[in-house]
Amino acid sequence: MKKVIFEITENSPLAAGVYRLRLAGDTSGVTAPGQFVNIALPGLYLRRPISVCDAEPGLLTLVYKVVGHGTEAMAAMGRGERLDVLTGLGNGFDTALAGDSPLLLGGGIGAAPLYWLARTLRAAGKRVCAVLGFNTEGDIFYEDEFRALGCDVTVATADGSYGAHGFVTNALPDDYSFTYACGPEPMLRAVCDRAAGDGQLSFEARMGCGFGACMGCTRETVNGPKRVCRDGPVFRKGEILWAS
Amino acid sequence: MGELSVTLCGVELSNPVIPASGTFGYGYEFAEYYDINCLGTFSFKGTTREPRFGNPQPRIAECGAGLLNAVGLQNPGVEAVIAEELPKLAKVFCKPVMANVSGFSLEDYAYTCARLDGQPQVGWLEVNISCPNVHGGGMSFGTDPAAAASVVRAVKAVTKKPVIVKLTPNVTDVVSVARACEDAGADGISLINTLLGMRIDLKRKRPLLANGTGGLSGPAVFPVAVRMVYQVYEAVSVPIVGVGGVRSAEDVIEMMLAGATAVEVGAANLVDPYACRDIIAALPAVMERYGIENLRDMIGGAHG
Structure with a gap:
């Protein structure tokens, strides 16, 4: 820091x-x-x-x-x-986990942190597939920027006004080596359920300090309580516990 | 350069600035940002007998000049603190630390304090009878003079370390609680814990915090803290640790003039991790501006 x-x-x-x-x-x-x-x-x-x-x-x-x-x-x-x-x-994504053909799933403003990840993975020679989901056409940003990096880009809109109709989980490709996702919690939960194999998910939280001091943003995980700001915001798929 | 050192319950502090419990974890993580040995000491995260996850999310809300928290005493429990947190702290902090303890029964307080009494790193026990964010225990001990005194007696029976009792401002007469604690053998009084508050989310039309209420801290509470420290100073003879909304070297001196021997800094650490380091660095120049040669001469200086 x-x-x-x-x-x-x-x-x-x-x-x-x-x-x-x-x-x-x-x-x-x-x-x-x-x-x-x-x-x-x-x-x-x-x-x-x-x-x-x-x-x-x-x-x-x-x-x-x-x-x-x-x-x-x-x-x-x-x-x-x-x-x-x-x-x-925060910890950030672990690019060493990507494999040859990582899948990036961004929901709304959650697409933003995936851009630098995509650029890093492309620089390492990975075949990157990015599926970016938005509510409607007017919300879309960075489609061209992801394409310019050489990513295979699919845009989905919940209302069908642009690209694939539905959520990012309705537009998953057939084959990918690892999933990186950032977006609202219901999207991350759907990604955990539907995306194949291992992955990392980036969470949002209401924070006090942002650097691990106040315990304001803690969530329960299979490895005990974790601070989203300091131990996250990126968590491994198998680590996450969802509120019932 | 002026003299910054003070003596708190027989233990000398190189300066009166103490990060407050709940805003500084177990200290070692701040050592990545600066050498925390510049602090007088710090009060570590409120520790209980058993591990606690704390309250559901959201736990944090903001207001005009501060924040509400309803963390609810998340901590790994006293055994993990002794086995894991204190050894990590020992690598980066060479001074006695203030151990902040909470409980839900007299037995809890006594057990946790007895365990920490055996730790040579611990210089003081700060007994929190004022957490507004837990149900049962916590603040319920701090709102009644007799209950507060019973906690002090239970803790004093198991430790030789100085016992500082942290009081809640959520009472009509803080002085009677402070007096009861002193009469029961408390070696010091720290005040104030957070003020009970609430924010309501306009979109959901429900309280913003999952816990409903939370504890207000930050600059908004500073005048309340100064007033209560001033009142308690008139009523007790044990040293007082002033807490509440402090964010500058001037605030530290103001709190001391009200009657504080040492001053805790809480919410300011959450906004700026360097807050305590910077306050300590600013003290000599501010002392010079106000003609102060020895900081300990300021303690209670506002009383006629």
């Missing part, structure tokens, strides 16, 4: 209520796709955890959806403004 002051270089809409925030500053604390950052916002007491969409030296890309006061405040910020950010939080 590293505390960094970033400067906003871009904060632009990508889809309905979805923005891309680009931040210039020290990204050396960010070490793995699937990690997140925790952003201090003026007038709000707690920081806001946002997944890392992409990271390269000196430039951090976040894609976020406006869902409450914090993300509303983020959407109102402009170029040149500065943000106090805790970087490199």
Whole structure:
């Protein structure tokens, strides 16, 4: 973890209520796709955890959806403004588990952290299949960006307005070596039930600190209580316990 | 440079700043961020006889100048703390640590304190009779002077370490509880624990926290804490640890002027993991600005 002051270089809409925030500053604390950052916002007491969409030296890309006061405040910020950010939080995805042909499943804004994962896996020569699910056509983002990485991309919409009709689990390919998924919890549960073989899933949680101090985001797992922020947000498929 | 050291129940602290229980885990994880030996000490995560998962999600809600938590004393239990957490801490922290203990019965408190009494790393027992997030035990001991005194007697019977009793602000007369604890043999009083609060989710039209209520902490509670420390200082002669909404070196000194010998910092750690380190670093300059040569001269300084 590293505390960094970033400067906003871009904060632009990508889809309905979805923005891309680009931040210039020290990204050396960010070490793995699937990690997140925790952003201090003026007038709000707690920081806001946002997944890392992409990271390269000196430039951090976040894609976020406006869902409450914090993300509303983020959407109102402009170029040149500065943000106090805790970087490199959480464990991230383990790319060593991918096999030759990993499957990436993104639900809504959960597609964002899969982008850097896809880029990393493509750079390692993997055949990457990405299935991105959205509620409706207006919510879609990054379809072209995933394609530009050389991924085999399928987009599904719940209302059938674009691509395959249904959820990501209605558009699973026949053959894949490992599954990486990020999205709302009902989607992750369906992925666990329907995707074949092993996988890693990235969870959201209402966090206090974001770095393991407050025990605010704990969930029960087969290996005992785990903090989503520190022991996750990425958990192995066999580790997860679902609320009944 | 001014003198920062204070003495808490016979144990010297290099400075009065103490991360509060529940905001600093068992300490060693913060050692990845900075050398935690700069702290006076810290109060570790509230520990119970048996392991506890705590309350269902969500456990955290925000408000204008603070947060509500309903974690519910998640901890691995005293045996795992002794076997796993304290050895990890020993590698990164060379000072006595404050052991925060909770319970659901007098036997629980006595058992857990007796186990921790045998740990040389433990410098003080901070006995939490004020957790608002558990049902049975916790705060129910801290809202009645006689029940509070019974906990103190049960704990004092099993330990020679200084016993600091952590009080709840959710009472009409905190002074009577503090007096009862002192009369029962408490070596110190820490206050305040969190204030009972609630937020309601407009979308679901239900309480936001799964537990319904939660404990309010953060800058919002600072004036309440200062007032209660001030009142208790007038009534007891044992040292007081001031807790509640502290976020700056100025706040530390204000709390000491109210009557605190040492000062815990809680919610601020959750917003900035470096908060305590930075507060300690800022103290000398703030002392100089206010003409303070020795911090211990400030204890109770606001009382006429």
